[in-house]
Amino acid sequence: MIRLLALLACAATAFSAPLQAQTAPVETAVTAPGPQGPLAGTMLRPAGAPGPVALIIPGSGPTDRDGNNPLGVKASSYKLLAEGLAARGITSVRIDKRGMFASAGAVPDANAVTIPDYVADTAAWVRAVRAATGAKCVWLIGHSEGGLVALASAQQVRDLCGLVLVAAPGRPLGEVIKAQLRANPLNAPLIAPADAAIDALTAGRRVDPATLPAPLLSLFNPAVQGFLISVFALDPADLAAQVKVPLLIVQGAKDMQVPVSDAERLKAASPAARLAVLPNANHVLKDVAGDGRAENIATYSAADLPLGEGVAATIADFIGK
Numbered sequence: 001m002i003r004l005l006a007l008l009a010c011a012a013t014a015f016s017a018p019l020q021a022q023t024a025p026v027e028t029a030v031t032a033p034g035p036q037g038p039l040a041g042t043m044l045r046p047a048g049a050p051g052p053v054a055l056i057i058p059g060s061g062p063t064d065r066d067g068n069n070p071l072g073v074k075a076s077s078y079k080l081l082a083e084g085l086a087a088r089g090i091t092s093v094r095i096d097k098r099g100m101f102a103s104a105g106a107v108p109d110a111n112a113v114t115i116p117d118y119v120a121d122t123a124a125w126v127r128a129v130r131a132a133t134g135a136k137c138v139w140l141i142g143h144s145e146g147g148l149v150a151l152a153s154a155q156q157v158r159d160l161c162g163l164v165l166v167a168a169p170g171r172p173l174g175e176v177i178k179a180q181l182r183a184n185p186l187n188a189p190l191i192a193p194a195d196a197a198i199d200a201l202t203a204g205r206r207v208d209p210a211t212l213p214a215p216l217l218s219l220f221n222p223a224v225q226g227f228l229i230s231v232f233a234l235d236p237a238d239l240a241a242q243v244k245v246p247l248l249i250v251q252g253a254k255d256m257q258v259p260v261s262d263a264e265r266l267k268a269a270s271p272a273a274r275l276a277v278l279p280n281a282n283h284v285l286k287d288v289a290g291d292g293r294a295e296n297i298a299t300y301s302a303a304d305l306p307l308g309e310g311v312a313a314t315i316a317d318f319i320g321k
Contacts, residue, residue: 021052025044025045025083025251025319026047028042030039030129030132031128031181032125034106034125037060038103039096039103039121039238040102041065041125042065044083044086044094044133045091050091050133050140051089052091052320054164055126055129056078056092056093056143057140058078058277059144065095067080072299072301073184073301074298075286075299075303077286079284080312081311081315082094085315085316090190090316092131095125097111097118103278111195111224111227112223113166115227115231118149122140123140123157126158127159136286138159139161140160140162141166141315142163143168148173151165151240152239152316154242160245160246161319162318162319164318165250165266166250166286166315168186168258169258169263170236170237170240170265171235172235173228173294177194177219186251189213190215193213197243197263199284201228201229201232205224206222210217222310240273243270243273245272247273248273249267250278250311252277252308253277254287254296257283264275276314278311281309284300286306286307
């Protein structure tokens, strides 16, 4: 957020006010039609011409338009990204997912969704954003699971300028979860039942919660199994190979959730794509000086920590070209 400098002289203050009005980005509430009620978001546009326009698609779980969620993430990564893009002449729209936050009225159950549902919402947002800005096309910026939504949308949604995948998985999500569980030795007793559940869901079969150990009940909650079936069926690399618009893959080298090898897999599937690996950025797009887990996790709740060096610039340079 742009902060007014304290000015000593009244005359200087008088001159600064018009300058602020000319240079500050403009924030407005925007909506798109949802299944049973509106989808809600925030548009941030630079003063003057709107420039290129990007839709920021949020990651997994109850993640809001700013990139925060009630499970402890308060990094405000999407808000900071929007501000960084506006400073570089790019308009953005960041959104609340259907059934959540200000989009709660769009569907009665936020868990009863699938990737095709999110693709339909992306199409609605693209139409709404184009109508609001006059843009001929819209960029999609998908973070984490939002990258998978962006890839799936590229197969069906019209009027896309291109895609930016940020910290997006390059393997089927079932494989990602298996690897994450194996990364913690304490999960050893859970590996076999978790693998069986993931394999069943990948095959399109629901899992009886009575067959699961208690620690896995939240991960494979029956309420979200329909969503997991839709996600596990997709291979991000296969989708990337079919993308026909410009594609940028942005990956932090200190991301503890999505490794650089996933970004490299996406790049290998789409040789024309550009891959940018940021050496100090983590999953919430903040820079981490060391390699310790505690230091990395601490940034997830640090809204006052700026966006990682090069994140906004790398995306803006690609979109601008």
